[in-house]
Amino acid sequence: MSYITAKEAAERWGISLRYVQRLLLEQRIPGARKYQRSWLVPADADKPEDLRKREKLGAPRTVYLPYRTPVPLMTQLYAVPGRMDLIAEKQQPNNELAALCGCQLSYFRGEIETAQKKAGALYADASCLDAKLGALFVLSSCAVYSGAVRQWNKLEAALAGMRAASAQDQSYIAFCRAGIWSKLWDTTHFPDWLRGGCFDPLPGESYPLARFYYLKFLLLTKIRETPKSDFTAAAEPLISQTKLEGIVISEAYLRLLAAIAYHSDGNDKAALVHIERALALLLPDRLYMPLAECSRALDFLLLRALRTVDRTAYECVVSLNKRMMEGWTLLHNAVLQRNATNVWTVREREIVKLAVRGLTNKQIAERLRISVNTVKQRLGVAMEKVNVKKRKDLARFF
Known part of the structure; x- marks a missing residue:
């Protein structure tokens, strides 16, 4: 053509x-x-x-933002690390886009209370679908962080009440619902086309975010498969394409997902390559929340790398992750009727994850470079904390 x-x-x-x-x-x-x-x-x-x-003639017209995505900061709008503070200022001619960038920046920096207030005001005043969906994205993230069950239910009701002016808008709303629910590790709302890696129903500006949610879907559905060669085969070219386009936050998120997959397979060397690149992208603008969101899944690996390059960032991410996992566990269990627990230490959780995947105590010891006795002791303590007698019963606490 x-x-x-x-x-x-x-x-x-x-x-x-x-x-x-x-x-x-x-x-x-x-x-x-x-x-x-x-x-x-x-x-x-x-x-x-x-x-x-x-x-x-007075016929109604649907108004869209210049960037048709619920997260405009995950587009070429933000292409240079270290220049985030200039982004919102440049969008002032479009007040709703500027406001959306502002509340998203507050969230990415871990300023949750500020993000909550800004996003709430934007949702109340916004005149277009894109701004309202973007505000809901930020508010849902704040609800996860705080464990706010009532707020989550209100957001879901608001999302269900969104009206589409076209087939593309309908797909766009379905995509946003899938992204919001995936924050609780729930994949049931993903439309079939997104499950298959097709982004054609979406506006082009949403593709970088769609790559992230597609890979997240693959990771969540294959979390206990080893090795995750199918996932990494899909992830690496998407990372390269996103890097070529200069989409900073999207590239960082994709690299963190790839790091989780490599770490899960025991390939920490490959995982660290992606972690170090993600840190280089996120730290110049103090974008700590993507790191806090992925910290638990990477056990000690991300925090050790972070501590060596930026002690202040390390302390912020540790604090944000602790609070967020408390909120996530509360909300996840209440909304999805699950039994996820937050009582294990990092080492205990690391051992339990490997035990649930079927590794023997010896294999776990070799993977983590600790003694078999340490594995037995920590595993016993972890089982005692959740009152189970058999290893297989630990799976229901994730």
Whole structure:
């Protein structure tokens, strides 16, 4: 298929470039795609219907943000580590986009109370679907951090009440629901197309976030499979593509998921490569929450790496992770009727995870480079803490 530029399309159709750009943002030119920061239009595309005529007659029009994703900071909007503070300021002509970037920045920095207030105000005042969904994303993350069951239920009710103006909006809302529920490690809300790694139903700006949730779905559904070669085979090219596009937070999240998979398979050397790159992306702007979210799944590995490069960041991530896992456990158990526990130490949890996957005490000792007696002792203490007699019964506490 041959393509022309947005400017060439405007000249061919006899309309302004600004209006063509609006058509592209609203996904109203079939087959159009974004390459880096420019749009490409199919050379044989027909001129879309002029909705401005409808507007003059008073017909309602759905308004979208310039970046159609619930997390605009996970797009090329933020492409250079260390320059996050400039992002919201540059979006001031679009107040809702600026407000959404502001509350997301507060969350990524672990300023939960501030993020909660900003997102609540944005949701109440927002006039468009994108801003409301973005605010719900931040509020759901704050609910996980705080273990706020009532707030979570209200958010789910608000999400269920969202009205779609098009088939794409319907897919977009379903995608947001899947992402929000995956914060509790629940994959039941993932639509079939996202489970299969297809992002076509979504606006192009949502692809970097969709990569993250697709890989998260794969990781959660294959968490006890060893080795995770299918997951890493999918992850590595998506990481490379995201790196090429310069999408900082998305790349960091994808690398942390890859690190979890490698660590789970006992390949800590490969895991550390991704951890170190994620730290280089996140620390310049003090974006600590992605690290806090993934810290438990990486046992000691992430915190040891972090402590060597930034002691202040290490202390912040430890504190954020402790509070967040308390909230997550409370919310996860209440909403999903599960029995996840927060009573084990890092070492106990590390040993229990391997035991649940079927490793013997000797294999666990070799993997963790500790004695068999230490494995037996720590495993016994962990079982006593949750009052079980058999190793297989430990699985229900994750």
